[in-house]
Amino acid sequence: MCDLADGSLHAQIWEGSWAGYKPQGYYNRPDGAFDYVEHYDLYPWTALRSRMPNIGQPLLKDVRQFIEHNHFVILRKILAILSLGLGLEIDTLWKIHHRGNVLDKGVLTSAPTDHVEWQHTKDHLRYAMYHPPTEEDRIKKKQLWVPGHTDLGSVTFLYSQPIAGLQVLTAPDEWKYVRHYPDHIIVDLGDSIEFLTGGILKASPHRVIEPPEDQRHLDRLGIFYFVPFLPDTILKPIDHPSIRKLGSNDVFEEYYALGGKPITAEEWLVERSKLVGKKRTKREKREPRDILEEIHFRYNPSS
Template sequence: MPVPAPELGSYQYVTETKEDLPWADLITLDLSKYPTPSGKQELAQELLHALRHKGFFYVKNFNVSEERVNRQFALGREFYELPLEEKMKYVPDHAAGQLNGYTPAGSRLINKENGMRDRVELYNIPKQNGLFPQSYPTVVQAYLTEIEAFQRSLHSEVLDPLFTLLALALELPEDYFTKLHVYDEESEDHLRYMKYGRYLPEENAKLNVWTSGHTDLGSFTLLFRQPVAGLQIRELESDQWKWVKPVDGTLTVNACDALGFLTGGYVRSTIHRVTVPPKDQQHVDRLGLLYFSRPRNDLVLRTIKDSPLLEREGYTQNEFEKSGHTPPTMKEWTYAKQAWQRADQAYGDEKYRTKEIVPGFQEKVYDEPQVLAGY
């Protein structure tokens, strides 16, 4: 007989660190201003400043209740309490660039000098719009309706406003980007439950980072408040690594590769990593809840030609166009980068880290040479 799904119950967050860390000074966009024309214009300029000077920013008053967020964290907790043999039933074909489903820990060598491997587990759930068939364990299957409602709310309450503000900032029609990110169309968005398993203090002492510096491949990544400190960004202004502080009632958002391509580099894909947590938090696992937004699969990643701002500022070609290569579609780009991220060459092959993963785009090294590429 089928095993009944557990009650989710409440989710208990870890106490925040008491260490005085070099926190990034990030802008907070207050979406309560969004309904008015003047509020939209103000937020559009704040967003543009955040994207050009920091790359990461906070969003508050985004009309998704804390209770709904907590239930998603609780669902992630329940998934990771499943036996490994059960979770392994849902591993996708990583070599083909597929990432929806489960990725076990240990697939990355994070310090080749001492042979230590990552303890990161991923579980990705695609959009529930009928275009991405997938099998699920009972604990997830039982809550797919709730997961779909949560995903759709992230589009309507967070992503659509952000894309509208970005369009206004670039002097484009308000619906320019929202039309490229429609929930019911085919795109490789996914909701992710992400677990960083803890290391012993003596193991952490041998590590520089848990996942190395990298950029995300889509448009915007939404990260829900994670009290276990570890996320660091490489600030655009200072080029220094700064910690991202968990702030109550906010989402942390970063710009990704696709927006960089579409704007000819005017919006930069933000480099970030996860490092060893402060000592007062190293005794716990780190559970993350994220949503990765990506444009529709058939979009060719050419630089936008309709933006007066991009034209004035001289951002008229991306790296594909400058090198004479045809830009890939979003689907081609997604599967190529995901296949590169999961490739076997990650194990000690330095050429892997700067590989040309599609014609006209060469990956980059973002931190210590002994640390292999991140997620």
Template sequence: MAAVETLRTPAPLPKYEQISVTNQDLDWADLVTLDLSDFDNPGGKERLAKQLFEAVQNVGFFYVIGFGLSQDEVDHQFAIGKEFFNLPTEEKLKFRADLEHGGYNGYKPLGLREIKPGHFDNTEIYNIPKFIPAFERTHPDIIKQHYPEIEDFSKKIYEKVVRRLLVLFAIVLELPEEYFLETHEYDQLSDCHLRYMKYHKKTPEQNAQIDNVWVKGHTDFGSLTLLFRQPIASLQVRTPDGKGWKWVKPYPESITVNLADVLQFITNGFLKSSIHRVVAPPPDQADVDRHGVLYFVRPRSDLKLNPVQSKVMERLGYDKAVDEKAVGLTAGEWVKARVQNNVNKYPDPEKDKGETTILGGVKAKYYD
């Protein structure tokens, strides 16, 4: 792999300061917390798998703590992302992702998605793919200056968090521990990536025009999404009964994890792709921009979305595909098609009941 050119003396970064948590009494979701520091202890994997089983039967969201990355390491990534978004727009656009053709590595500018007629999204994104030869690309100076730390951080996420969670999912399904590892190895061609994200603040009047919803309820595309804790309350998860939304609390020194489409497809819905949305923060946090550091876990691109053979699924009645049209599609095809669709208008909830066809007749749904 040809090394990305790095600048010898990294520019000093302002220290990233996390703001105070909200003092509002919000309706928080009751989520399971997995302490991954227990993973290598005697019986630790089994204890964690039992907790995880409970989590996936509920809303498909859970927290992990004890994952072996310090808060300073995490905050340093927030600082890098913040400095990137401070660049002039014309500089960021030099690294624009080819979103219209299903590519998403690089920069996604503001306002590509219409969230309500005449109103567009308030998010900027910069995606950095896995550090393997297939994804060699150019980056802006702020990324090149800190490339070694970014690479180290990304690989630590995979080794300390992703691999352990994949083992736990295999145990939950009573499969060999390496089952999901074999389809998610780091050196395989897949769409895993680290993401820096910025939600631009809106005025109360702007929020009222979009019913306070910044990103409609949706599912993610791959296997797992990891959201590093930041204290602005804005993320909500749809309740299991589908009748409402609960806030996801920013748990100290945690990662919020949610399941995504691929795991739902290949487990016939036993592992549920969680429905979540982003809304305007409470009043005491409304005057700041919301930054994010995320990691998206996706299997190798050629993995066919065929159901796994699991005794647990058989016992619990998950013996039918979530959508027969998805069987035989590959993970790469599904992700690419969803990315392409994601730069278009959201479906109109009145005209098409919030559904949009993605690929091969398989639909995705968006929720208000």
């Protein structure tokens, strides 16, 4: 089994896959500061002994159970609430997050006990460590650890932790701290659920700034569970009377007008993964790809 340092377990982010290790220094930040965040991501089908670093081997069973609990229990309840709030059938959103299993009927109170195999969804669990920057980089970063952005996909679960830093944009240029509540989960909406609801549900821009002075020297551990739609889900407003009545804004309208083909959740994930940390491309003639870049930077103004 190889260690993380040799690159064999590094995530292929440029291909749209976060599975594996993302080391510090991966991103070239616009402010010239070093990227001090490292994380390890696991998908349902990569939580395997052959894909785990040595330090994680004894915890493999716990990791798999944690992924399954997030998906089959927490996610399904959240999606049921959102579906009903949108005037949809209770399992409408679940059906575009998970395809086919014995649990499609009845009430879920626990995850499967037999570690159900499911490979069609790109849910993934992330353990992230935010390391304190040097004083020089702290000044370059203007005390900003992770710039403002929205998450990819549908929803994200952020497990609340005690080191301050997470802020959410509540109004233009108005950032507010998210208070820590022990044993709580922060539910964040991603950009794709805004696309599918025609703007009824809004993606939430958030960022991480440096902690208060008494916590500034500490490493900050983040535990996240990212949930996208099924890969073949077309990113356009759901065709339902309640959605058409409340909101039908399609952010890809100009993209389609320029000849762009219908874009799936998987394709959008790959496109946005390629654009993270990049600068805008300037072309003489507007092309469908230009619209995708504009949408990315609209939801990630600090990229």
